[in-house]
Amino acid sequence: MAKIPLVDLKAQYESIKPEIDAAIQRVIANTSFIGGKEVSDFENAFAAFQRTQRCVGVASGTAAIYLVLKALGVGPGDEVITTPHTFIATVEPIELLGAKTVFVDIDPQTYNIDPAQIEAAITSRTRVIMPVHLYGQIAPMEAIMEIARRHGLSVVEDAAQAHGAERNGQRAGAWGAAACFSFYPGKNLGAYGDGGAVCTNDAALADKIAKLRDHGRTSKYAHDEIGYGERLDSLQAAILGAKLPHLDAWNAGRRAVAAIYDAALKDVPGVRTPHVDPAGLPIYHIYCVQVEGDRDSILKALNGRGVGAGIHYPIPCHLQGAMAHGGQGVGSFPVSERAAAAILSLPIYAEMSSSDAEAVIDALIESLNAG
């Protein structure tokens, strides 16, 4: 059987090659490689797409989270609440700012932070709650905002996997002080390198982040605070701008593949398909199933059949060596730990044919015997 990758960036490029090539050529012809119109045009377009007032382009999703927390004044002695079932980049900015990461376990259905467990984690030092819209499904923001309001906390949305995802008709950035996006190539909106963005309805926060990303600059050689070199470059902005008009259709294409998987797998013993919150419109950055038995053997068998399945993520953040100082060992967050041991990500991308989806389904069903 032909190989089916986890995500097919080449197929996407081929579908819009003239638009991408023209965008790249335009930047090179103008030799305006940093800032300028390419970046501001993309920022305006992405703010409109997420339906926020402002967007600030930055160098990566990690930079987006870091700069938002920094701009909110998070520092030593502060605590930030988030989930351990995420990519380490959710946690790194908290740690780099000298604050303490306080983990709260996930809801076993959606893999997002469990709002019922947040309040018990709040202390007098808590400053921020940072839900992650994992796999492209928006966290239960109404409940999270209600808790944050009651305790006077800021909310920062890690929306690195949720470009265009909706909940009750709203997109990331509608709830928290800001939503942080990654344009890592494999994300639903991916650059041809690193990139990220902050979307917010808070003009003062946007201005502060725009200054911090660019060396604290107030004019060419005037700097009124120590900042960072964390800009989105013009080449990436132009590529992202060429891709953005296609994103809603690409997300719908992923939902169509997900519907094929759902229909074929929902009654297969030993496989649990994703639970979609009825308030949500997910974008399936990841299509995550749980399997019974020996997940690693099932994954190996699937890979052996040419299916580029993966695991997002095999080690919860509290069990990473980098977080050993937190002292939270095995058993601290049982729902996250159980999920990490049982999940499998199946290939998903807008250009995937229904026959490829069927081939993945057949391969998974055959591979279950290996577990």
Ligand SMILES: *Cc1c(COP(=O)(O)O)cnc(C)c1O
């Ligand atoms: C990708 C990702 C990030 C980090 O984005 P980079 O652009 O790689 O820095 C942060 N959080 C989550 C949940 C991600 O998936």
